[in-house]
Amino acid sequence: MANSKYEYVRHFETQDRCLPNCWIVVRLDGKNFHKFSDSHEFSKPNDEAALNLMNCCAVYVMNEFQDITVAYGESDEYSFVFRKGTTQFSRRASKLMTNVVSLFAASYVFNWSKFFPNKQLMYPPAFDCRVVVYPSDENLRDYLSWRQADCHINNLYNTCFWKLVLQGGYSTKEAEQKLKGTYSSDKNELLFSQFDINYNELPQLFRKGTVLFWQKVEEKLMKHFKSKDSERLETKEVTRVRNVVVTQHIDIIGDEFWKLHPEILG
Ligand code: ATP
Ligand code: ATP
Ligand code: MG
Ligand code: MG
Ligand code: MG
Ligand code: MG
Ligand code: MG
Numbered sequence: 001m002a003n004s005k006y007e008y009v010r011h012f013e014t015q016d017r018c019l020p021n022c023w024i025v026v027r028l029d030g031k032n033f034h035k036f037s038d039s040h041e042f043s044k045p046n047d048e049a050a051l052n053l054m055n056c057c058a059v060y061v062m063n064e065f066q067d068i069t070v071a072y073g074e075s076d077e078y079s080f081v082f083r084k085g086t087t088q089f090s091r092r093a094s095k096l097m098t099n100v101v102s103l104f105a106a107s108y109v110f111n112w113s114k115f116f117p118n119k120q121l122m123y124p125p126a127f128d129c130r131v132v133v134y135p136s137d138e139n140l141r142d143y144l145s146w147r148q149a150d151c152h153i154n155n156l157y158n159t160c161f162w163k164l165v166l167q168g169g170y171s172t173k174e175a176e177q178k179l180k181g182t183y184s185s186d187k188n189e190l191l192f193s194q195f196d197i198n199y200n201e202l203p204q205l206f207r208k209g210t211v212l213f214w215q216k217v218e219e220k221l222m223k224h225f226k227s228k229d230s231e232r233l234e235t236k237e238v239t240r241v242r243n244v245v246v247t248q249h250i251d252i253i254g255d256e257f258w259k260l261h262p263e264i265l266g
Pocket of ligand 4 (some may be wrong): 029030032033034076084
């Protein structure tokens with residue numbers, strides 16, 4: 001096909017291929033979800049339906065991009081890790097990022113009513129997104145540990161904050177002031193002594209966030225076939241191995257998870 005005289009403008013595009021042989025992390029985060037969660041009256045500090053909606057969107061993204069080996073989510077953010085050798089979109093950062101984030105945002109709207117059957121979506125949510133490449137397994141694990149530590153720190157703070165506000169009779173300003181400069185141990189103690197809450201007994205979904213990864217499962221199916229010596233249709237049970245996304249709310253900072261699932265980084 002003859003090129004038009006306009007075609008030269010393509011050369012203004014920049015190359016953005018991710019470095020070969022590195023983990024590619026795509027992290028998205030809700031835009032101004034402080035306001036979004038207010039407008040949609042999310043329960044504080046953790047709206048379970050909202051977290052489940054995020055997880056549902058992430059599972060959808062993983063099923064669409066099978067080179068995502070593991071994903072981690074908390075609050076209004078999700079990180080998707082593409083395996084080191086992926087050739088998806090020729091490793092082009094802008095393609096990876098925009099496809100993941102737009103699919104996620106579209107799923108969020110598409111699935112909203114399943115998780116909030118009695119709440120109308122007031123306006124279309126947006127998500128920002130970035131790509132970061134990590135050259136070593138250690139860097140990648142530190143990245144994921146960083147996000148899970150963030151989940152813990154925020155959740156402990158938010159749990160205290162909302163207890164003080166919703167049950168303690170504090171104003172938001174006063175609660176902020178009360179928590180200023182406190183350590184984790186102080187916050188644990190506050191929850192225990194003032195509100196009779198053992199932080200470690202709160203749901204793992206809130207404290208640990210969500211990790212998604214692939215697992216092989218055996219599926220039994222009934223298969224119909226015609227035997228050689230008869231015209232009759234016979235039925236036999238067959239076993240099929242399928243790769244499915246599993247959802248867990250567990251520690252990924254220590255070694256245990258990674259020892260149990262060596263294939264994730266393999
Ligand atoms: P930005 O656009 O910079 O990301 P933001 O308002 O989204 O701004 P974040 O640091 O991403 O700021 O924080 C997300 C906020 O969304 C949380 O602080 C919390 O108020 C709210 N939020 C997100 N998910 C939930 C949830 N499941 N339940 C309750 N509140 C939530
Ligand atoms: P890619 O993911 O690489 O973009 P694609 O299938 O979207 O693949 P495009 O080059 O973007 O390929 O072309 C979009 C295609 O979508 C068109 O070729 C056409 O078949 C279809 N399409 C888009 N908009 C319309 C429309 N308004 N009416 C009919 N067909 C459309
Ligand atoms: Mg942000
Ligand atoms: Mg946000
Ligand atoms: Mg966030
Ligand atoms: Mg096109
Ligand atoms: Mg297209």
